[in-house]
Amino acid sequence: MPRKRAAIAVVGMQWGDEGKGKVIDLLAENARHIARAQGGNNAGHTIVISGREFKFHLIPSGILYPHTKCYIGGGTVIDPSSLFAEMDDLTRCGVDYVKRLYISRYAHIVFPYHRLIDKLSEEKKGGGAVGTTGRGIGPCYTDKVNRCGIRVADLIDEQVLRAKLHLVLQAKNQELVRVYDHAPIPEEPLFEEYKEWGRRLASFAAPVEEMLYVAAKQGEKTLFEGAQGALLDITFGTYPFVTSSCTLSGGVAAGLGIGPTKIDETIGVTKAYTTRVGAGPFPTELSESEQKNFPDHSAARETGTTTGRKRRMGWLDICVLKHTICLNGVDSLALMKLDILDHLDEIKICTGYKHTPHFPATLEGLWHAKPIYESHPGWKSSTRGVRSYNDLPSEAKAYIRRIEELCDVPVSVISTGPGREETLWLDRFIDE
Ligand code: GDP
Ligand code: IMO
Ligand code: MG
Numbered sequence: 031m032p033r034k035r036a037a038i039a040v041v042g043m044q045w046g047d048e049g050k051g052k053v054i055d056l057l058a059e060n061a062r063h064i065a066r067a068q069g070g071n072n073a074g075h076t077i078v079i080s081g082r083e084f085k086f087h088l089i090p091s092g093i094l095y096p097h098t099k100c101y102i103g104g105g106t107v108i109d110p111s112s113l114f115a116e117m118d119d120l121t122r123c124g125v126d127y128v129k130r131l132y133i134s135r136y137a138h139i140v141f142p143y144h145r146l147i148d149k150l151s152e153e154k155k156g157g158g159a160v161g162t163t164g165r166g167i168g169p170c171y172t173d174k175v176n177r178c179g180i181r182v183a184d185l186i187d188e189q190v191l192r193a194k195l196h197l198v199l200q201a202k203n204q205e206l207v208r209v210y211d212h213a214p215i216p217e218e219p220l221f222e223e224y225k226e227w228g229r230r231l232a233s234f235a236a237p238v239e240e241m242l243y244v245a246a247k248q249g250e251k252t253l254f255e256g257a258q259g260a261l262l263d264i265t266f267g268t269y270p271f272v273t274s275s276c277t278l279s280g281g282v283a284a285g286l287g288i289g290p291t292k293i294d295e296t297i298g299v300t301k302a303y304t305t306r307v308g309a310g311p312f313p314t315e316l317s318e319s320e321q322k323n324f325p326d327h328s329a330a331r332e333t334g335t336t337t338g339r340k341r342r343m344g345w346l347d348i349c350v351l352k353h354t355i356c357l358n359g360v361d362s363l364a365l366m367k368l369d370i371l372d373h374l375d376e377i378k379i380c381t382g383y384k385h386t387p388h389f390p391a392t393l394e395g396l397w398h399a400k401p402i403y404e405s406h407p408g409w410k411s412s413t414r415g416v417r418s419y420n421d422l423p424s425e426a427k428a429y430i431r432r433i434e435e436l437c438d439v440p441v442s443v444i445s446t447g448p449g450r451e452e453t454l455w456l457d458r459f460i461d462e
Contacts, residue, residue: 105285
């Protein structure tokens with residue numbers, strides 16, 4: 031009997047920006063529902079269609095197909111100004127999202143004081159700063175856990191918003207003044223601005239949890255779009271250089287309010303090398319001379335989608351992948367950006383770290399991790415536009431097979447360029 035896989039989670043296996051948006055966009059062609067479970071507009075997912083670029087931060091990357099329904103789940107944090115800017119971009123591109131975009135009432139709202147505290151607390155940390163995206167994500171999740179957050183359900187009720195904002199703003203202003211020596215934020219204009227956002231958001235608020243439950247009952251194809259990557263997970267990432275939500279497949283269930291048995295399959299998205307944006311340990315980071323052999327950041331599309339920062343680049347790290355495959359219960363890997371390695375003489379894979387069989391749990395252990403490298407000959411030819419797996423250069427096939435062997439997980443998708451058509455499917459993920 032063919033395996034039932036109506037619901038697929040697509041999650042990042044490294045430090046984010048693995049190419050999740052591209053994978054979701056491709057799978058969405060045959061899906062009905064696409065949902066985001068966590069994170070906010072710290073995410074930046076890029077899709078390239080016939081040379082045209084689309085960037086998503088909070089709206090699921092499946093929205094470009096008119097047959098899909100897209101959901102922003104209760105575990106996310108929503109900055110209304112950014113969300114509506116994304117909607118306006120879609121309108122300009124002729125994409126109709128009305129009656130196709132649903133937002134959970136449980137999601138928390140990002141306020142300007144979150145963005146401000148994000149920035150001020152990073153400044154205060156100086157050299158120890160996390161290098162956040164500055165979108166107020168951490169402070170918003172802090173309020174959620176501290177039980178003083180304001181949710182979509184509160185925002186769309188003017189009286190509740192008034193009462194909650196009054197209380198919370200008093201505390202925030204004390205913090206701004208006393209801790210950061212910053213001017214307080216006046217209440218009235220903030221209330222007026224957010225009341226207006228609430229009015230606009232109201233028509234999108236929906237019982238997302240129930241809608242996804244019904245979709246699952248009916249066996250309708252559903253995609254869960256991960257944001258960030260496993261090493262940015264709040265619990266199991268390279269803490270404290272992490273984001274503030276659960277970025278793992280388990281976070282999909284918690285963030286959307288669906289049972290874990292409703293996820294049939296998990297695809298782990300990884301680059302054929304490694305990148306990280308922001309501060310924190312990165313054991314396989316390229317040396318300056320190694321970096322020179324790679325295409326530059328703009329040619330490699332390694333400039334952050336959200337903040338425009340250059341991403342740090344490194345060799346593929348199997349120690350990372352084994353750790354994150356385990357954390358996510360990954361069924362197969364989508365191996366992205368193989369083409370970026372096209373012109374290298376030598377390609378290295380880190381097969382483990384000296385003196386430790388496990389991925390280090392401490393920053394100390396990670397800063398001092400000594401990668402053990404295996405060297406592979408480069409294929410020195412373009413893989414872009416290659417139409418079938420068999421047409422890949424033999425060295426590229428050997429590289430892929432070695433990754434599968436080391437990870438003990440099959441590769442189901444190989445990506446050789448940003449475009450939709452620059453993709454090789456070893457498994458089509460379509461129900462028989
Ligand atoms: P996400 O956050 O995981 O969705 O990834 P991003 O969109 O932030 O970053 C991935 C970048 O690589 C984007 O600019 C993509 O267009 C691009 N990209 C994705 N797959 C490939 C690929 O196979 N080759 C190349 N050259 N670029 C790719
Ligand atoms: P996508 O979904 C890459 C990183 C930031 C910083 C850390 C904490 O596009 O893969 P935050 O603003 O979340 O408090 O920042 O997490 N970060 C990402 N890095 N891709 C992302 O999302 C990221 N979202 C957050 O750079 O190091
Ligand atoms: Mg990204």
